[in-house]
Amino acid sequence: MSDFTHFWAIYSNLVLSLGTNALLALSIYVTLSCGMLAMANAAFMGIGAYTSALLTINYETPFALSLVGGCTVPAIVAFLIGRPTLRLSGVYLAMATLAFGEVVRVLILNTESLTGGALGLNGIPQMTEWWHVAGALTVAVLVLQRVQRSKIGRAFEAIKEDEVAAALMGINIEGYKLLAFVIGAVLAGVAGVLNAHLTFFIGPNEFGFDRGVEILTMAIFGGIGSIMGPVVGSTILTLLPEVLRGLDNFRLLFNGLILVSVVLLLPKGIWDPARIRVLLAGNKRTTTA
C-alpha cells in the first residue's frame, strides 16, 4: 500500500488531469459530432474555472454549488453567443470561436480586481477528489452514449453528414447545433471546475489559443468516430510528455513528431473501431471503410 501512496503522492495530479483532459476532448467531440468545428472549449473551460474558483474563494460555497456555477455560466455564455456564431460554418466557425476565446482571455487578463489579471487566482482550495473526476468522466461518457443513440444523436449525425438534407427532413438545424454547443460548453466547464480545484492556481494564459488547439488535437488524435476515441487520444497525449521525460529538452520534439506520424499513418485516429475489429478478428483483409 505504501508503494501506492508514494505513487499517488507523485502522480495524482497527472492521473486526475487524465480525467479532466478526457472531459475536454469529449467537449469538442460533441460539437464535432454535430459537424461543427467550434474551438471555444478552452474559453468555456476558463469561464467555468474562474466562476467556480471565485465562488469558492469569495463566498466559500460548497464544492457542489461551485460545480453547478461552473457549468451554468459557460452554458449561458454558449447559449448567448451560439445563435449568431453558429450561422458560420467550417473554417469561419473555427476562427470565430478562437477569436471569442481570445476575447475571453484578454477580458480575464484585464479585470484585475475580480480575476487577478495576469497573476491569476492563487490559493484555490483543493477540493477535487479522485472520485469527482472519475465520476464526472463516467457520467459524461454514459450520457453521451445514450444521447448518441437517441433522436438527438441521430439529428447530430444527420447534420454532420449533410446539413441541407437534414434541414429538408425537418430537423431543426439551429436548435440542435445550439444544443451541441451548449453541451460542449458544459463539459468544458466541468473540466475547468475540476481542474481549478486541483491545481491550486489558475491564470488566463491556461485558457488561450494553445489550449484550444490542444483540446482539438486530443480529439482528432484519438479519432472522432466514436466516444472512446477522444478519451484514448487525450490519455495518450497527456501521458506522452511524461513517458518521454528522459528526452529532456527534446521531448516535445518527439511529441510533435508522434502527432504528425499518427495523422499521416492512421487517418482515422488511434481509436478506429473498424480497424480494431479487424485486428481482433485476426482478419488479414484491409478495411475498406
Added chain:
Amino acid sequence: MMLEQQIINALSLGCVYALFALGFTLVFGILGVINLSHGAVFMLGAYTALQAVAILHLPLWTAILVAMLASGVAGFLIDLVVLRPLRRRDAPHLIPMIATIGVAIAINSGVQGIFGAENLRFPLGTLPNVSFQFAGVYVTILELTIIFLSFALMAALMATIRGTQLGRALRAVAESPKAARLLGINVEGLFLLTSFAAASLGGAAGVLISLYSNAVFPLMGQPMLHKGIAVIILGGMGDIRGALLGGLFLGFTEVLSVAFIGSSMRDAVAFGLLFLVLLVRPQGLFGKVLERKA
C-alpha cells in the same frame, strides 16, 4: 504623443503583419490548408538571420535572404513530407491543420532544445541607429527597411500572380486543382512552390519583427500566428490583397488602441473586432462573398 508618429509605428507593425499573413493566406488560398506551422517557420527565419549576422557576420541584407531561403526550404519540406501525403489521400481539411500543429510543436521545441528558451538579440549595430525627419516626424532606418521591404515583397508577389504565366497557373489551381490538372498544369509542383514562397515570406516577416522588437525566442511565432489568423479573417481568407489591407488594419487598430484606450486592452480590441467582423461579415472586411452550398 503625436498622431503622425503613431501612424509610422502602425505602418511598420502593420507591414510585418501583412507580410506574415500573406504567406498564411497564400497557403490557404491555393492549398486550402490552415497552416499552423507558419509561426514556427517565421521563427526559423528569425533564428537563421540571427545566426547569419552573429556568427557568419553577414550583412543584414544577405542575412535576410539566407533566412528567407532557409524558411522557404523548411516550408517546402513540410509540404513534401506532411502535406503532400495528406493531399494524395484526400484527407478532410481538418487533418492537415492538425498535422501542421505537430510540425509546429516539433520545430518550436527542436529550436528550444538547440538554442535554449531564452531571449536572443541581434548584435548592436546590425542596423545603424539613424533616423530621418520628415515634417516633424522621426522615422528610423529600421522602420524604413520594414516598410520598404514589405511593400517590395508584396508587390513582387502580386505582380507575379497578376501578370505572369505562373501566376495564371496559380490562380487556376486556387480555383480548382482538378480542372488545373486537366489543363496540363503541374499542380503538385505549384503546391510545393507555393509552400516555399509562403514560408520564405513568413521567414522575412520573422527577421523584420525580431529586429523591430529586438527579440528572438523559440515561441515568438505563436502570438504572430494568432495575429495572422486575425488578419486573414479581416481581409477575407485566401485573398492576397485582403491580407495586405487586413495586416495594415490590424497594425493601425493595435497602435491606435494603445494610444487612445491603453496598452492592456490592445489584444481585446483586435480580437473583439475580429469576432464582430466574423459575425457581421464572415467573408472578411474586404473579401468577396464566397458561399458554398451543398
